[in-house]
Amino acid sequence: MLGRTLRVPLLRKVAEAWPWWLLLLALVGVRLSKGAGFMDAYALLSRPFWPGSAQSEWLRSAQHLRDQASLQMLKRDNERLRGLLALDRSGGGRVSAPVISREPGGWWQQLELGKGSVDGLRAGDPVLAPGGLIGRVSSVTPSTARVQLLTDSGSRLGVWVARVQRHGLLVGQGTARPRLQFLENDTGVRPGDVITTSPASTLVPPNLLVGVVQSVNESLAPAPDAAVQLSAPVDAVDWVQVVTR
Amino acid sequence: MGVLHRQRWCGATGLAVPLLTLASPAFLKIAGVAPSWAVLWLLPWALVDGPASGAIAGLCLGLVLDGLHLGLASEVPALMLLGWWWGRIGRRSVPIERSYNLGLLALLGALLLGASVLLQLFWSGQLPLVEAGLHTLVAQSLITALLAPVLCSLLLLRWRRIADLRS
Numbered sequence: 001m002l003g004r005t006l007r008v009p010l011l012r013k014v015a016e017a018w019p020w021w022l023l024l025l026a027l028v029g030v031r032l033s034k035g036a037g038f039m040d041a042y043a044l045l046s047r048p049f050w051p052g053s054a055q056s057e058w059l060r061s062a063q064h065l066r067d068q069a070s071l072q073m074l075k076r077d078n079e080r081l082r083g084l085l086a087l088d089r090s091g092g093g094r095v096s097a098p099v100i101s102r103e104p105g106g107w108w109q110q111l112e113l114g115k116g117s118v119d120g121l122r123a124g125d126p127v128l129a130p131g132g133l134i135g136r137v138s139s140v141t142p143s144t145a146r147v148q149l150l151t152d153s154g155s156r157l158g159v160w161v162a163r164v165q166r167h168g169l170l171v172g173q174g175t176a177r178p179r180l181q182f183l184e185n186d187t188g189v190r191p192g193d194v195i196t197t198s199p200a201s202t203l204v205p206p207n208l209l210v211g212v213v214q215s216v217n218e219s220l221a222p223a224p225d226a227a228v229q230l231s232a233p234v235d236a237v238d239w240v241q242v243v244t245r
Numbered sequence: 246m247g248v249l250h251r252q253r254w255c256g257a258t259g260l261a262v263p264l265l266t267l268a269s270p271a272f273l274k275i276a277g278v279a280p281s282w283a284v285l286w287l288l289p290w291a292l293v294d295g296p297a298s299g300a301i302a303g304l305c306l307g308l309v310l311d312g313l314h315l316g317l318a319s320e321v322p323a324l325m326l327l328g329w330w331w332g333r334i335g336r337r338s339v340p341i342e343r344s345y346n347l348g349l350l351a352l353l354g355a356l357l358l359g360a361s362v363l364l365q366l367f368w369s370g371q372l373p374l375v376e377a378g379l380h381t382l383v384a385q386s387l388i389t390a391l392l393a394p395v396l397c398s399l400l401l402l403r404w405r406r407i408a409d410l411r412s
Contacts, residue, residue: 101269105278106279106385107314107363107381152315153372154315173374174373174374174377235277
């Protein structure tokens with residue numbers, strides 16, 4: 001009887017405290033799930049104060065600035081070293097010239113520029129467009145210059161495949177895609193390789209982007225050759241830069 | 246020889262040939278290839294003015310056009326031959342007026358001109374890829390032949406009227 005009177009109020013107390021038991025159960029749940037509900041609730045509440053896009057932009061611009069600064073430093077360093085090696089003999093002046101006539105199709109692939117010998121242009125000067133090298137000046141008049149595009153069937157230019165460290169000859173074919181001829185048999189060139197002007201070149205500025213290898217014909221007899229897509233859009237170019245010497 | 250070459254401004258229309266070659270309007274191209282403006286101007290000129298005048302006009306046009314393109318290949322021989330040939334055709338009793346004939350003559354002229362350029366590129370070792378050369382040849386001949394009935398017949402009628410008035 002005594003035990004019964006004792007036990008019943010105790011049980012009733014325990015039963016009456018059910019919200020606390022529930023809370024305890026919930027806390028155990030939190031502990032076992034490594035804080036699942038808490039972290040989600042915290043994330044939900046603190047969302048307005050998260051680091052926004054502005055912060056990532058600051059970071060990106062800082063990175064951009066660092067990249068640019070290091071690029072400039074490398075460029076200056078490169079020029080100094082080239083000067084020491086006496087490789088860079090070009091004066092380095094660049095003249096912007098408008099394209100006044102364009103004939104990328106037809107028998108001859110050529111451009112006419114609206115600047116000539118008065119502005120310092122000479123036959124043989126390399127011509128750059130946004131995207132890379134497109135050709136060389138073949139003849140000048142006092143106020144115009146004629147450019148032989150790299151796609152012209154008379155165009156020949158020594159180029160460099162940086163990934164495999166090989167020289168090649170870029171031969172125009174009268175089509176939009178010139179052909180890259182190699183001197184050795186085992187070149188290892190793959191589609192996607194970037195082609196630049198030769199780093200040791202004195203005729204054209206070194207390390208200029210020319211194009212990308214589109215396909216390689218390995219089965220050709222003396223040495224393989226490759227089709228090249230020029231990186232500069234010749235059909236759409238309105239202004240070019242001529243590197244004068 | 247006819248009388249057309251004595252009209253200075255008639256000859257001056259030949260200046261349109263180098264100008265159009267330089268401007269090379271994009272809407273008059275087939276697959277990126279422009280028509281042969283020299284053929285389009287020379288055809289009516291030679292038909293009206295005779296073989297000697299046609300050959301001389303071909304020489305003049307060829308000299309100017311050779312100065313406008315790269316390399317050493319010349320258009321002079323083909324243009325002179327075409328001028329002389331069309332001049333002889335123009336001396337026949339039945340005058341050529343139908344657009345079909347004009348288109349056919351222009352087609353043959355553009356083919357001959359293109360073939361002569363292609364041969365010279367072949368000899369100088371600057372031959373383009375065979376497919377590219379054929380593409381240019383066919384495209385240029387087609388667009389020239391398509392434009393000939395429109396442009397040549399207008400010039401032909403105009404110049405024939407002037408020649409009739411002056412003679």
